[in-house]
Amino acid sequence: MSADSLLASATAPVPKPKSTRWKGFHYLIPILLLLGLFFVIPVLGLLLRSVLEPSLGLENYKELFGSLTYAKVFYNTFLVATVVTLVTILFGFPVAWLMSMMPARWSALVFGILILSMWTNLLARTYAWMVLLQQTGFINRILMSIGIIDEPLQLVNNLIGVTIGMTYIMLPFLIMPLHSTFKSIDPSVLRAAAVCGASRWQAFWKILLPLALPGLASGGLMVFVMSLGYFVTPSLLGGTSNMMLAELIAQLVQSLLNWGLAGAAAMVLLVITLGLYAVQLHYFGRDKHGHN
């Protein structure tokens, strides 16, 4: 496969014949019914509460958008999601690239480690980070005993703690789609670039990155969207000044019984997520994995 045909297949849509598009759809009906009954209807119920409770109208939305506290919560949510996505890409990109170049046995091992960490209980992993990161924790003790720092670093109950904990959890969700994209890139493309006189940086920016972009976009979006709605890790590793939307919703539902406002917050989160997904579909979705 030449570079040209690869590039073409990565950018140009391959329209499927109309007649086959809905073929086999009826197999999906049971699962759609199940989802509709146990997922869509209850979610709609909560969202409806946002305009029904305590009285019919948009009061909840007014309150949500009119308050500085909630603005801060929105800001925190986007800040954390952005930072986590960037850091995840920073660490995930080289790992995925290395995995695609490793001998199969080694990359299977790395894959195994990723999967294993995903299978471990989320709470257990989060508490483990708490123990590692706290002032009297393992990392601070090591750093102090070898004399790198005199005072313990504040690594938890703040943005740093949330970023570390969440990046760790999100890494597999970026590495996996990215790895499959890298796998489909013909290594001879890079060789060709080198033969034509491209430096390593040029080969990276002009060849590798554009080819990896679909995988990077879908992985990155997945991490970003998951981070927007994340609950356990930020609420355990973050401080009160980093409260995110999901924790606010949990507070409103569980303790304050203000389901109208919780529904409004959930609605806003849903709209943002769907909006982002639409953007991604528009730019990368038509042929996300067209060539593999």
Added chain:
Amino acid sequence: MKQNQKVMNISAAILVAFTGHMATADSMVFTSWGGTTQDAQKKAWAEPFAAASGVSVQMDGPTDYGKFKAMVDSGNVAWDVVDVEYDFAFKAAKDGLLEPLDFKVINKNSIDKRFLTSHAVGSFYYSFVLGYNKANFKGTQPTTWADLFDLKKYPGKRTFYKWSAPGVLEIALLADGVPANKLYPLDLDRAFKKLDTIKSQIVWWSGGAQSQQLLASGEAPIGMFWNGRIHALQKSGTSVGVSWDKNLTGADMLVVPKGTKNKAAAMKFLAYATGADAQAKFATETAYAPVNPAAKAKLPADMMKLMPDQYTKSQINMNMNYWSENRDIIAKRWYAWQAQ
């Protein structure tokens, strides 16, 4: 044919077992907060109650007000008796989420009036006390709420209860010199201003186990704690100091969600759990005080000195009625302040 017969037999057996079970089904669900406290509730109340009454008691938890409300709203109530915070009990009664108690079954007169309403009866009563890790405070030891706010005398991290609930604001006001009898209505401006002075040094605990972890590891070697959690730490051998000066009492309450299918069993359970024996047994396990005064006589002498009801001299009752009426307003300010 033989095969068919077998199937029929098994079906019949299942039917009999099922309907038979339905006919004598005397079981109920008790929901509480989990951890050592619920273990003690199981041991002191649920198990002996089941043995005495024949009603089997299943445990569930943790208490979740969202779930509570959803159950009552949908008419699908899976919990029969629930351990809740006092101010929630007030609010839930007002919102129509609770069954009124049956005082023909529950003996009203045996229970401390402070922990009794038409819809809720005390579970146990606790105090917020000042606790500190002795390893971190070898010189002068902290004794008052003012010490907890004194960064010069006692520098370092301190830990407070994370949620907008009775306790933290009261402590801030007491530390700022507000006399105990002038606490309510809470002067929120003054309380938050006082909290501002130590905000950067606060580590929040969101559950009892976390508070113990913070204190025992020295991550936050001083703070406010439920007295039972301190007691459990001391019992496990951690060297923890405690000051009962101006300890703040509150109580958990037992309530019955509206629409429970096992109302009669629930009332019997409440009667049993608030009885002198059950209360004494629970208090011995946890160092939380009984809501039934007659239970005191049944407590071992060495347990007595660990109970909040031994430190009544400077004790302050948190005003749960005030909290139930103002919790929403306070919550808004609380989270706004925390998020800053």
